[in-house]
Amino acid sequence: MFLKRIELQGFKSFADKSIITFDSDVTGIVGPNGCGKSNINDAIRWVLGEQSVKSLRGGNSMSDIIFSGSAQRKAVNLAEVTLVFDNTKRFFDIAYDEVEITRRLRRQNSEAEYLINKTPCRLKDITDLVMDTGLGRDSLSIITQGNISSFAEAKPEERRALFEEAAGVAKYKKRKNVSLHK
Numbered sequence: 001m002f003l004k005r006i007e008l009q010g011f012k013s014f015a016d017k018s019i020i021t022f023d024s025d026v027t028g029i030v031g032p033n034g035c036g037k038s039n040i041n042d043a044i045r046w047v048l049g050e051q052s053v054k055s056l057r058g059g060n061s062m063s064d065i066i067f068s069g070s071a072q073r074k075a076v077n078l079a080e081v082t083l084v085f086d087n088t089k090r091f092f093d094i095a096y097d098e099v100e101i102t103r104r105l106r107r108q109n110s111e112a113e114y115l116i117n118k119t120p121c122r123l124k125d126i127t128d129l130v131m132d133t134g135l136g137r138d139s140l141s142i143i144t145q146g147n148i149s150s151f152a153e154a155k156p157e158e159r160r161a162l163f164e165e166a167a168g169v170a171k172y173k174k175r176k177n178v179s180l181h182k
């Protein structure tokens, strides 16, 4: 699976429509402090369904992720982020070569809108779509700085649990435990 492109508009520091393309398997995002690198990471997690404002480094309300203005620019009222995935290998169970997942939030309306390939859907549809791909918001597809230090400092058993999660074994272990304790 391959994230081809992220399109952001009105999300955090990305006031104007910005398109970031990923042309190779490994992409580094570099830039001075405060230029918006972590905001890109927040944007990806936001689209994949993150509901915790705090974990997106916002304040009390989800509308904190909408561009709130700067010295040069007025605030905007809409944040929209789209992730575009290559689906030629049918990683997602959808019969299209590209899968676009979009989340949109208006300042006046606390309910977000979600779309798959431009068609409105529920948050659950997105969660279901990504659940078995290892892409879920709690999965290891996004590894933060903190994760790396805790991995380096982990005990062997804890490290093994992370490998199991990454290899997709953990989910079967969880299911096994659930059925054993019923």
Ligand code: ATP
Pocket (backbone or CB within 6 Å): 011, 012, 013, 031, 032, 033, 034, 035, 036, 037, 038, 039, 040, 064, 065, 066, 067, 068, 069
């Ligand atoms: P560092 O190298 O320090 O980790 P970074 O490149 O990761 O920096 P970010 O944390 O992505 O930087 O971006 C921080 C910037 O985003 C700050 O300047 C902050 O004012 C701006 N920002 C965050 N939320 C909003 C918002 N809702 N509206 C406007 N700007 C925002």
Ligand code: MG
Pocket (backbone or CB within 6 Å): 037, 038, 039
């Ligand atoms: Mg950062």
